[in-house]
Amino acid sequence: MDIEKVRGLSDGELDEQLLQAKQALWQARFALTTRQLKDYSTIPQARRTIARILTVQRERSDERSRTEQEITR
Numbered sequence: 319m320d321i322e323k324v325r326g327l328s329d330g331e332l333d334e335q336l337l338q339a340k341q342a343l344w345q346a347r348f349a350l351t352t353r354q355l356k357d358y359s360t361i362p363q364a365r366r367t368i369a370r371i372l373t374v375q376r377e378r379s380d381e382r383s384r385t386e387q388e389i390t391r
Contacts, residue, residue, distance in 0.1 A: 319367050320370075321373075321374070324374050325374055329375075332371055332374060332375055336368065336371045336375075342360070342367075343361065343368065346361045347361065
């Protein structure tokens, strides 16, 4: 999932996608340890997807806190 698609998601959808990406990473790691994983690139892809989602969540959190600080001034 690219960053533009991630930025287009709502907060609830981001939480859902984060959960799915973490589950995909866990499944890929499990398949790797049991020697069933065919495509090794799924692990870094899942990690990057998780990082993108966390980045967008952090950006939104920072924006909300900045807005709240401006309102209280």
